[in-house]
Amino acid sequence: MTVPKFKIPWLSAALALAALLALVLGAANVLLGPLNQDEGWYLLAARNFAAGMRPYRDFFFTQSPLMPAVYGTLSPLWSPFGVLGGRVLTALLGLLASLLASLAAAQAVGRGRRLAAGLTTFLLLQCNVSHSYFTAIPKTYALAALFVSGGALALGAALRGRAPAWSGFAAGLLLALAAATRLSLGATLPIVGLGLLMLHRRHPLLWLSFGIGGATGLAAALAPFALADWEAFAFANFFHGGRAGGGLALAAGSVSRLARNYMPLALLAVGIFGARGGARASGGVPVFCAVLLAAFAATFLVHVTAPFPYDDYQTPIMPLAAVAASVLFWEGFRDLRQGPVLAAFAFAAALFAFTSPMNESWLVLRKDRFWVEKKAKPDILALRETAREVAALLPPGASLLTQDAYLAVEAGCPVPPGFEMGPFGYFAELSDDEARRFHVLNRNLAQEAISGGEFPVAALSGYAFAMSAPELVKNDAERAAIDAALAEHYSLDRTVPDFGQEHTPLQVWRRK
Secondary structure, three states, rough: OOOOOOOOOOHHHHHHHHHHHHHHHHHHHHHOOOOOHHHHHHHHHHHHHOOOOOOOOEEEEOOOHHHHHEEEHHHHHHHHHHHHHHHHHHHHHHHHHHHHHHHHHHHHOOOOHHHHHHHHHHHHHHOHHHHHOOOOOHHHHHHHHHHHHHHHHHHHHHHOOOHHHHHHHHHHHHHHHHHHHHHHHHHHHHHHHHHHHHOOOOOHHHHHHHHHHHHHHHHHHHHHHHHHHHHHHHHOOOHHHHOOOOHHHHHHHHHHHHHHHHHHHHHHHHHHHHOHHHOOOOHHHHHHHHHHHHHHHHHHHHHHHHOOHHHHHHHHHHHHHHHHHHOOOOOOOOOOHHHHHHHHHHHHHHHHOOOOOHHHHEEEEEOOOEEEEEEOOHHHHHHHHHHHHHHOOOOOOOOOHHHHHHHHHHOOOOOOOOOOOHHHHEOOOOOOHHHOOOOOOOHHHHHHHHHOOOEEEEOOOOOOOOEOOOOOOOOHHHHHHHHHHHHEEEEEEEEEEOOOOOEEEEEEEEOO
């Protein structure tokens, strides 16, 4: 008796698992992902832009201006749904960025390996819990990753001789737009440009078209803001350089967390270079990967040497590393059976996602000794409920005195001048003239806002006035002074426990 042989559809299984995993992680991070203070001021900046206000000129904003411009233009799509709407838009941008990165990897390998390289890139990015989360919440990362991935796609086309003049121009333009979204990503421009200049014999004038594209993008996206008020533009964009922190320990911790969050990518890179698989790659592939990795390394160093090097700063450049790793693997190990290997990659991505420590933040509030405290509801739904209660206390058109910008976004109300960037907009030691000049708060202006009688409701979480910019060192004395002024002019209406980022108490005050 012969045993029938079954042919396992490995490739179909890998594709189905990748699609399912990306969908589940995206939905979970949109609905269950913990709140982040950044979401509030980025979305508030977008609403201000849609209302005719401009960064630096009318309000303080600590990033390049393209994100509020794009999100402000698209505000009719997301704004009616508050922070949740902003998350859905961001998640779609993050998904599109991963798809463009997958296309960049696919076009860089031989015809028979394109699907394998593209799917591997997609698994490394969109099927990663950390990458999915940080490209689902409204930060600069998803939009910047979209431009970075598009730049990699255009660069690959240029190096393969596909309309090199126009492709080179597009690559420069898109990387410039990434810098106009997050200024640190400007490090990619000189590195890629220098790499193309070194290839001038093989690709004449490609460096020039790339440079023209980059200059065009920077001029169109940054010059109007920088030339209109350079002092305010520089004060806002170089604000992070004044933060306290630094040191080898913080940098090492940042790299350690990055490797943990992107462990499949790290292991694939170790396997490639350990086995010297990339040595078999031929044609333009090594050049393409070398340029991408050089751009990645330059920007990585900018981020890791920042005064306070958060590991998630690297999110928008991870597509560069994922594309290079995928291309080098499939060009270096051409004899592997694609179906079983891709199925194994997909299963490994699912296993890594299932075991990610970030998953606990979806459901767990905190651990109290032996006991785990679960969230009564997702953070974003708790925010919506609190925002409805606060909005009911406000007269129509009134501003909410708060440094928790996502509460104002969800309540559909503005904040007072100087409150747009939340805790990052409190410069206690600035003079009154300087604070007004740069649209921030100092100690006097904060006290005036509280005592002036213009704002009927104040809502302050544990983040509010807890530190003073630019150092951003914890300062309980500043908050104590604010609380004393609030008690003098406002009555405590309610305290919302476990609110927002890191679940601090939110105190809601009503004007006496």
